[in-house]
Amino acid sequence: MKIVIIGAGSIGGYFGALLAKAGNNVVFVARGNHLRAMQNNGLTVKSALGNFHLDKVEATDDIYSIQNPDVIIHTTKTWQVKDTLPAISAIMKEDTIVIPLQNGISIAEEMQSRIPKENIIQGSCKILSKIEEPGMINHFGDTPMITIGEYNQEFTPRLKRLENTFTNAGIPTIMTDDIEKKLWEKFVLICTGGLISITGTSFGRVREIPETREKLRDSLIEICAVSQKVNGKLELEFADKIMDVIDNFPYEGATSTCRDLWNGKHSEIDYLNGMVVKLGKENDVPTPINDMIYYCNLPREYKARKGE
Template identity: 45%
Template sequence: MKIAIIGTGGVGGYFGAKLAQAGHDVTFLARGKHLQAMQTNGLTVKSINGDLKLDKVNITDKIRAIGPVDLVMVCVKAWQVKETAAELKAIVTENTLVLPMQNGVLAAEELAEHLPQQNILGGLCRIISKIEAPGVINHFGVEPTIIFGELDNTQTDRVQQLQQTLEQAGITAKATTNIQAELWKKFIGICVSGLLAVTRSTYDQVLEVPQTRQLMVELLTEIYTLSQRIGISIEPDLVANIMFSFESLPPNSTASLTRDVWEGKPSEIEYQNGTVVRLAQKYNVAVPVNRFVYFCILPMENRARM
């Protein structure tokens, strides 16, 4: 399979390396020192599931140079999807699958502004990973998983074939017939990232203080309530299940948005708590904790984008 990895960060670097190791024709998109390091030394993945090293990789800093592909895995940050989508037209054919892997619930909609709807799947991933150094990806938490499905929730051959491709590469994969519910379940949990950023604390540090633990529950409950107002089909014990999953994270775990805010970088805040605030206003749902988190981070976000 000919595959384009658009964005070789913690997500794209890990999953792309697994697919390349399995023998697929994978081309990575990267820039700067990360690109230079991979051109010289290949790609190294450090993982709690076992390390791997690709001595040589196909890599470029121009999407057009990749050429037509069977699968595009869009692994850029959520706020970069809009600026990337138009460029993807150069490598998308009638039969190309486009799989977004962003946090949030807007990626497929934004891709569809520039690409044919029939090419686009709904998708998400679960992994805690990052660029440790140029040319080096570190996966240090959570079983790497990709969940995806047709946007109309039909069961199709191409979705089943993609699941087989991912599984044969050693990737846990789940084809779903309710991708909207899966997206929202992840979305609800990931929005805690902003609370970690505001409190300058890791998951376990927030959980061990009763007051901030309660804030975490309230933040999650607000978004769950919003999902029900919108009509998303999610199990009623989701908040409890998310809290349980946080308890099992490795000590000192953080999220990518959290680290970006701490480091003064542009973040996905508009696609996480910002999206909650805007949808809550549209559907008339009170989300005071999410509003507080979003508005606290907004000045830092504005400075990071100056």
């Protein structure tokens, strides 16, 4: 199977390396020093599940140069997706499958501006990893996992082929008949980074102070209320399940959105708490806590976008 990984960083680099190690024809799309390191020295994965090195990998920064992919796994940041769509559309075959693994709930819909809906299989992933240095991915934390599902909620032959391909590569994979619900469940959790960001602290510090804990829980209830109006996928009580998850996070833990904002980088805040605000307005659901979270993060976000 010819698989293209668009965004061969901490997520795409890890999953792509496993797929290549299993014998698939994998093309990595990357840039900068990370791209040059892969082209010259291959790709190294450090992991508690087993270290390995690929002596030779196919890597490029030119999507247009890739021919006849069977599967395109998209793992860039959410805000980078739109710029890749013309190139993806140009290289696709009639039956090429595109799988977005970004955070958020709107990327598959955004892709449909250039990619036919029938070519998209929605996906979500769980992984803690980073680029330790150019050409080296460091996976840490729990076992990574991918969840995939069709729009029509069926376990189609192509979905089963993907599940088999990923599983054979050592990637635990779940097929679901309700991928939209799975995306929303992850969305609620990822949106917690917005509040952590503006406090400048961590999950542990926010959850141990009664006042900030209450605001965190209220922000989650707002997202569940928006979901009820949009698609009915989440009950309000789901907020307490997420609080239970947060109570088991490392005390000094934070999200990638937090780290991006703190480090002056363009973040995904528009696709997270910003999306809650947008959908709340469109569906007449008040979201005062998420309004505050989003708008308080915007000055830092706008500064990052201007490169200041």
